[in-house]
Amino acid sequence: xxxxxxxxxxxxxxxxxxxxxxxxxxxxxxxxxxxxxxxxxxxxxxxxxxxxxxxxxxxxxxxxxxxxxxxxxxxxxxxxxxxxxxxxxxxxxxxxxxxxxxxxxxxxxxxxxxxxxxxxxxxxxxxxxxxxxxxxxxxxxxxxxxxxxxxxxxxxxxxxxxxxxxxxxxxxxxxxxxxxxxxxxxxxxxxxxxxxxxxxxxxxxxxxxxxxxxxxxxxxxxxxxxxxxxxxxxxxxxxxxxxxxxxxxxxxxxxxxxxxxxxxxxxxxxxxxxxxxxxxxxxxxxxxxxxxxxxxxxxxxxxxxxxxxxxxxxxxxxxxxxxxxxxxxxxxxxxxxxxxxxxxxxxxxxxxxxxxxxxxxxxxxxxxxxxxxxxxxxx
Amino acid sequence: xxxxxxxxxxxxxxxxxxxxxxxxxxxxxxxxxxxxxxxxxxxxxxxxxxxxxxxxxxxxxxxxxxxxxxxxxxxxxxxxxxxxxxxxxxxxxxxxxxxxxxxxxxxxxxxxxxxxxxxxxxxxxxxxxxxxxxxxxxxxxxxxxxxxxxxxxxxxxxxxxxxxxxxxxxxxxxxxxxxxxxxxxxxxxxxxxxxxxxxxxxxxxxxxxxxxxxxxxxxxxxxxxxxxxxxxxxxxxxxxxxxxxxxxxxxxxxxxxxxxxxxxxxxxxxxxxxxxxxxxxxxxxxxxxxxxxxxxxxxxxxxxxxxxxxxxxxxxxxxxxxxxxxxxxxxxxxxxxxxxxxxxxxxxxxxxxxxxxxxxxxxxxxxxxxxxxxxxxxx
Numbered sequence: 001x002x003x004x005x006x007x008x009x010x011x012x013x014x015x016x017x018x019x020x021x022x023x024x025x026x027x028x029x030x031x032x033x034x035x036x037x038x039x040x041x042x043x044x045x046x047x048x049x050x051x052x053x054x055x056x057x058x059x060x061x062x063x064x065x066x067x068x069x070x071x072x073x074x075x076x077x078x079x080x081x082x083x084x085x086x087x088x089x090x091x092x093x094x095x096x097x098x099x100x101x102x103x104x105x106x107x108x109x110x111x112x113x114x115x116x117x118x119x120x121x122x123x124x125x126x127x128x129x130x131x132x133x134x135x136x137x138x139x140x141x142x143x144x145x146x147x148x149x150x151x152x153x154x155x156x157x158x159x160x161x162x163x164x165x166x167x168x169x170x171x172x173x174x175x176x177x178x179x180x181x182x183x184x185x186x187x188x189x190x191x192x193x194x195x196x197x198x199x200x201x202x203x204x205x206x207x208x209x210x211x212x213x214x215x216x217x218x219x220x221x222x223x224x225x226x227x228x229x230x231x232x233x234x235x236x237x238x239x240x241x242x243x244x245x246x247x248x249x250x251x252x253x254x255x256x257x258x259x260x261x262x263x264x265x266x267x268x269x270x271x272x273x274x275x276x277x278x279x280x281x282x283x284x285x286x287x288x289x290x291x292x293x294x295x296x297x298x299x300x301x302x303x304x305x306x307x308x309x310x311x312x313x314x315x316x317x318x319x320x321x322x323x324x325x326x327x328x329x330x331x332x333x334x335x336x337x338x339x340x341x342x343x344x345x346x347x348x349x350x351x352x353x354x355x356x357x358x359x360x361x362x363x364x365x366x367x368x369x370x371x372x373x374x375x376x377x378x379x
Numbered sequence: 380x381x382x383x384x385x386x387x388x389x390x391x392x393x394x395x396x397x398x399x400x401x402x403x404x405x406x407x408x409x410x411x412x413x414x415x416x417x418x419x420x421x422x423x424x425x426x427x428x429x430x431x432x433x434x435x436x437x438x439x440x441x442x443x444x445x446x447x448x449x450x451x452x453x454x455x456x457x458x459x460x461x462x463x464x465x466x467x468x469x470x471x472x473x474x475x476x477x478x479x480x481x482x483x484x485x486x487x488x489x490x491x492x493x494x495x496x497x498x499x500x501x502x503x504x505x506x507x508x509x510x511x512x513x514x515x516x517x518x519x520x521x522x523x524x525x526x527x528x529x530x531x532x533x534x535x536x537x538x539x540x541x542x543x544x545x546x547x548x549x550x551x552x553x554x555x556x557x558x559x560x561x562x563x564x565x566x567x568x569x570x571x572x573x574x575x576x577x578x579x580x581x582x583x584x585x586x587x588x589x590x591x592x593x594x595x596x597x598x599x600x601x602x603x604x605x606x607x608x609x610x611x612x613x614x615x616x617x618x619x620x621x622x623x624x625x626x627x628x629x630x631x632x633x634x635x636x637x638x639x640x641x642x643x644x645x646x647x648x649x650x651x652x653x654x655x656x657x658x659x660x661x662x663x664x665x666x667x668x669x670x671x672x673x674x675x676x677x678x679x680x681x682x683x684x685x686x687x688x689x690x691x692x693x694x695x696x697x698x699x700x701x702x703x704x705x706x707x708x709x710x711x712x713x714x715x716x717x718x719x720x721x722x723x724x725x726x727x728x729x730x731x732x733x734x735x736x737x738x739x740x741x742x743x744x745x746x747x748x749x750x751x752x753x754x755x756x757x758x
Contacts, residue, residue: 002401002403003401004401005399005400005401005619007398007399008398008399013395013396013397013398013620014396016392016395016396016620017392017393017395017396018392019386019387019392020384020386020387020563020569020570021384022381022382022383022384022698022700024381024688024698024700024701025692025698054434054435054438054571055433055434055438055596056433056596056617056618058595058596059433059434059596062594062595062596066593066594089595090595093591093592093593093594093595094593094594095593184399190399190618190619190620191399191617191618191619191620192433192571192618192620192621212472213472214445214472214473214474214593214594215441215445215472215473215593215594215597216437216441216468216469216472217434217435217437217438217441217597218594218596218597238435238570239435239569239570239571239621240384240569240570241392241395241569241570241571241620241621241624242571242618242620242621245620309403313404319401319403319404321401321403322403
């Protein structure tokens, strides 16, 4: 119940335990095709260049930035939490000149009009922003930014690692040129592969570069040649274990249906929040812009933040997460992602947290959290 | 029975099917520790900086080159097959000026004295070479090169993706500053993680850079901070699925013992080769420098190279590999790696190949291959 990895379905884990497939095997190409087309459905895109970067989510993010930005080019980054800072760091590593557009504080999104103004005044090569940030639990509105980017010929890059599969992301409808998802959050897979989609405009931008990206491993043109063009297939051992797990996880997502999955995440985060408030705890962050897959809640005064987490883990087998940056020690982060966005897990974390806090002497209305969550769920 | 991935032991695949571990979990740090110390044993090194790069083997190779070479620095690459070419490509991507020292032809190693002369005449920043190349099946002698590098203050980088766990590699004894292994070859794991070890000299060289490596994901200093320094642990979701599989595979290797494992690979490749020759087939490559984990054999005149491989796969469930580069269509590549370096698998591939070739009208001494392999094995 942390900020990811979430618990994959057993059939996803079993899919991974099949023997690896060699690149020469006909089943290898079919596996790449399946993952591409399932990822297209989940990203809501017709983009031909839809694939998975072989590595952690940040490998996917870095692949997009390394491939689309040439040294010295201007990049505007929206920053409202830790993962916006990461976008700045990565863009700078690859030689970009970064201009930050910041939220007023952690717990609020960047004002879309600030980004739009910045883009219109002096269009950069690329705008990059996080869609949903686990460090703050905030959801960033994207549509107006995408529209401004489209009108000014600016590439629009969205880190959707947390959001993909858990709330709406309309890559084609919102004019997103490149988006990166995370298998290990709301898609219910293990960490180790990063789904990425790139528009024709982004693919062309990579093709028109005057210099090669420094990394070959993270060069989307190389990955595209492999996945879509089927070039060099026999020489590149992707982790078919991870691809098998990704295919199974993505199938579960498309079988459930995107709308139903988003609604489930909304309902379960609502039940959790109602329960936490009934326990007398205070939620963190701008209530109009909360993500439906992670909930940040203030640690009550005088309570040992780390001690509660440890007790939850050891006594209840429930893992919740610390916060970082300015929120470290002040806030817990409780995920409701993928398989964990279900009523039994929500009620269990509420009951366990209540028991742990009560045992530490906090005066709580016993049972109120579960009752409130149940009432919210059935209403 | 191809050039990798090989078939992992069932218990390695089952290890991967356990639930992912979150970075906050105490078990996460213990898992990193276990993989590091097991990898040290397998690399035969005391290097503190021994870890696994989260990605394919080539992510490990690129991480080493990206971290140790600054733009404009001279790198000498020994080239005797496809993966030497890859070292040149990757070093150039990261800004190195590459000088090639080449073998006389595919099927021979680089003459160590050529490399030694090149290093002594004008010591480069770094020498990179493949230890065992799947494209040619050739083993490269390393000790004299390591000695020359040590004496001239040159970093010595070895791509041991194919060799690690299948034949001797003495990182400390041979003065290797950085080596990259492959889980999916002789170590018997799935693809998706690259074990890497770096000497103190290499770690210092990274620390002394005047510029940051372009990639953060592939920056060994970042990975070292995470694995060894335990910094930023909570923010970096390594694929614990892959780490669990790697730990199990490495444990199997150390339980068997390195000497016993190398001897098994030697014996099984010998049995395979004796069998292929008894069938009347001709082996490819310099017989004094053959690797013990893959065997290249000429396709007999008039035989459909791809057709035989397809028939082996469909009728016998045996996968062998095509060759590439100048050997494409002329040579098959048959692996004896990890769990596949066992008598039943060797006899099966010989019997199946004989049956397929006989069915295609080749006049073969029926049964001779298996008899010869058995005799070689028991002698």
